[in-house]
Amino acid sequence: MPANGNDRVEIDLGLVEELTNKETAALDAKHRRSLEYREVAKTHLPGGVSSSWQTWPPHPIYVDRGKGSKVWDIDGNEYVDYHNGYGVMVMGHAHPKIVEAVQKRVELGTHFAQPTEDALVCAENLAERFRLPYWRFGNSGTEATMDACRIMRATTGRTKLLKIEGTYHGHHDSLMVSVFPSKDAAGPRDHPASVPQTLGMPEGIVEQVVNVPFNDADAVRRAFEEHPGEFAGMIIEPAMSNCGLVLPDPGYLQQVEDICHANGALLAFDEVKTGCTLAWGGAVEAFGVVPDLVCLAKAIGGGLPCGAIGGTEEALGMIIRGELDQVGTFNGNPLTMAAMKVNLTEVLTKDAYRRFDEVNGIFERCQTVIDKYRLPASVKLLGAKGSIDWRSTPIHEYRDLWEIDDRVPQLAWLWQLNRGVFKSPGSKWESWSSSIVHGDEDVQRYVDNFEELASAIAS
Numbered sequence: 001m002p003a004n005g006n007d008r009v010e011i012d013l014g015l016v017e018e019l020t021n022k023e024t025a026a027l028d029a030k031h032r033r034s035l036e037y038r039e040v041a042k043t044h045l046p047g048g049v050s051s052s053w054q055t056w057p058p059h060p061i062y063v064d065r066g067k068g069s070k071v072w073d074i075d076g077n078e079y080v081d082y083h084n085g086y087g088v089m090v091m092g093h094a095h096p097k098i099v100e101a102v103q104k105r106v107e108l109g110t111h112f113a114q115p116t117e118d119a120l121v122c123a124e125n126l127a128e129r130f131r132l133p134y135w136r137f138g139n140s141g142t143e144a145t146m147d148a149c150r151i152m153r154a155t156t157g158r159t160k161l162l163k164i165e166g167t168y169h170g171h172h173d174s175l176m177v178s179v180f181p182s183k184d185a186a187g188p189r190d191h192p193a194s195v196p197q198t199l200g201m202p203e204g205i206v207e208q209v210v211n212v213p214f215n216d217a218d219a220v221r222r223a224f225e226e227h228p229g230e231f232a233g234m235i236i237e238p239a240m241s242n243c244g245l246v247l248p249d250p251g252y253l254q255q256v257e258d259i260c261h262a263n264g265a266l267l268a269f270d271e272v273k274t275g276c277t278l279a280w281g282g283a284v285e286a287f288g289v290v291p292d293l294v295c296l297a298k299a300i301g302g303g304l305p306c307g308a309i310g311g312t313e314e315a316l317g318m319i320i321r322g323e324l325d326q327v328g329t330f331n332g333n334p335l336t337m338a339a340m341k342v343n344l345t346e347v348l349t350k351d352a353y354r355r356f357d358e359v360n361g362i363f364e365r366c367q368t369v370i371d372k373y374r375l376p377a378s379v380k381l382l383g384a385k386g387s388i389d390w391r392s393t394p395i396h397e398y399r400d401l402w403e404i405d406d407r408v409p410q411l412a413w414l415w416q417l418n419r420g421v422f423k424s425p426g427s428k429w430e431s432w433s434s435s436i437v438h439g440d441e442d443v444q445r446y447v448d449n450f451e452e453l454a455s456a457i458a459s
C-alpha cells in the first residue's frame with residue numbers, strides 16, 4: 001500500500017473488492033433461511049421489506065428478536081446491536097421497565113384518540129431536557145419535521161425554507177430536497193442546486209427549498225441576503241447524523257440562530273436522531289443553543305412509534321391559541337405515552353448517560369488502530385453516536401463525502417456483520433448507535449473486528 005503524502009496509506013481498492021466478495025459469500029452461507037425467506041416475502045412485500053431502507057446489498061437482515069445489547073436474526077445468528085434501530089434503542093432491547101409499562105397499558109386499552117394523563121408527564125420531561133415549554137406528540141420524525149415546516153410557514157406568512165445540503169428530515173415532500181445529491185446534480189457549493197430526492201414530488205415544491213453547506217454561517221447569511229423576507233425558517237440537524245457524525249463548529253449554531261432571528265425567520269432543530277442520544281438534553285444540551293422548535297422521534301419512545309415537536313410560546317403560539325391545527329389520530333397514543341414516560345423518567349436518566357463516557361473511552365481505541373495502520377480515516381464520538389470517516393480529514397460538510405469510495409465502508413459493514421456486530425449500513429459512512437446497556441466487551445468486539453479489518457486492508 002503506497003503512502004498518500006500525508007503519512008496515511010492509500011487503500012488498495014482491488015484488495016477491498018476481493019475481501020468484499022469473500023465476506024459476501026461468508027454472509028450468504030450464514031443466511032440460508034433469510035435468503036429463502038426473502039424470496040417468499042417478495043411475493044407481497046415489495047423487495048421483501050416494509051421500508052425501502054430496510055434492504056441493503058447483499059440482502060436484508062431479517063430480525064427475530066432482541067434483548068439488551070443483542071439481536072438475533074431468523075437464521076439464529078447473534079449480533080451485538082450497534083444499528084439499534086437507527087439509534088431508537090438507546091435504552092437497549094426489551095428493557096424490563098418498558099416491557100412492564102407497555103404490558104400494564106395494554107390491559108387498560110391502547111387507543112382512544114383522546115389524551116391520557118401520561119402525555120403531560122412526557123411533555124414536562126421534554127420541556128426540562130430541551131428547554132422549551134410546549135410540546136405536541138406525533139408518530140414519527142417525518143411528522144415532527146412536517147409540523148415544523150407548517151408552523152414556521154404559518155407563523156411568518158412566508159413559504160421558503162432553508163436547509164442544509166445533505167441532510168434527511170423524513171420522507172414528506174417539503175424537505176425531500178438535496179438529501180444525498182450527486183456531484184453531477186448538486187451545482188456549485190456557494191449556490192447548491194435544489195435536487196429532488198425522489199420521484200413523485202409535486203411541481204413547485206423543490207423551488208421552495210434553498211440548501212446551504214453545513215458549518216458555514218456565511219452561507220446562511222448570504223442566502224438570507226439573496227432572498228430578503230422570503231424564508232419562513234431554517235431546519236437543521238445540529239449535528240449531522242446521516243453521513244457519519246458531523247459535529248458543528250464552535251459557535252456555528254448560535255450564529256445560525258442569530259441570523260435567522262435577525263431576518264424574522266424561525267429556527268428548527270431536527271433532533272430526531274440526536275435527541276436523547278448525544279446527551280440527556282440532546283444537542284440543545286450538548287451545544288447550549290435553544291432554537292424556536294425542536295423535532296424529536298426515535299429514542300424518546302422506548303422503541304414504540306413516536307414523534308414530538310416542542311417550541312417556545314411564540315413558535316407554538318398559533319397552536320396554543322387554536323389558530324393552527326396540529327393533528328393526528330394516533331397523536332399521544334396511550335401505549336406510546338406509557339413507554340415514553342417510563343423511558344424518559346426512569347430509564348434514560350441523567351446518570352444513565354455517564355455510561356457513554358466509558359463506552360466512548362473504548363471506541364477511541366479505533367483511532368489508535370487507525371494511527372497504527374496509518375489508515376486515511378478518523379473517529380468521531382459523542383454520547384451514544386459515533387462514526388469512522390474513511391477520509392484523511394474528518395467530514396465537515398456533505399460534499400466531503402464525495403471523496404469517499406463506497407466500497408470501503410461497505411466492506412467495513414460486512415466485516416462487522418460476519419463477526420457478530422450489526423450496524424446500520426450507509427453507502428459512504430460507517431456509523432453506530434450505542435445503548436446504556438452495551439457492555440465493555442460489546443465495544444471491544446467492535447474494536448477487535450476493526451483492527452482485524454485494518455490489518456487485512458493494510459496487508
Ligand SMILES: Cc1ncc(COP(=O)(O)O)c(C=O)c1O
Nearest residue numbers: 140141142168169170272273297
Ligand atoms: C434526522 C432525521 N430526521 C427525520 C427523520 C424521519 O424520521 P422517521 O423515519 O421516524 O419518519 C429521520 C429518519 O431517519 C432522521 O434521521
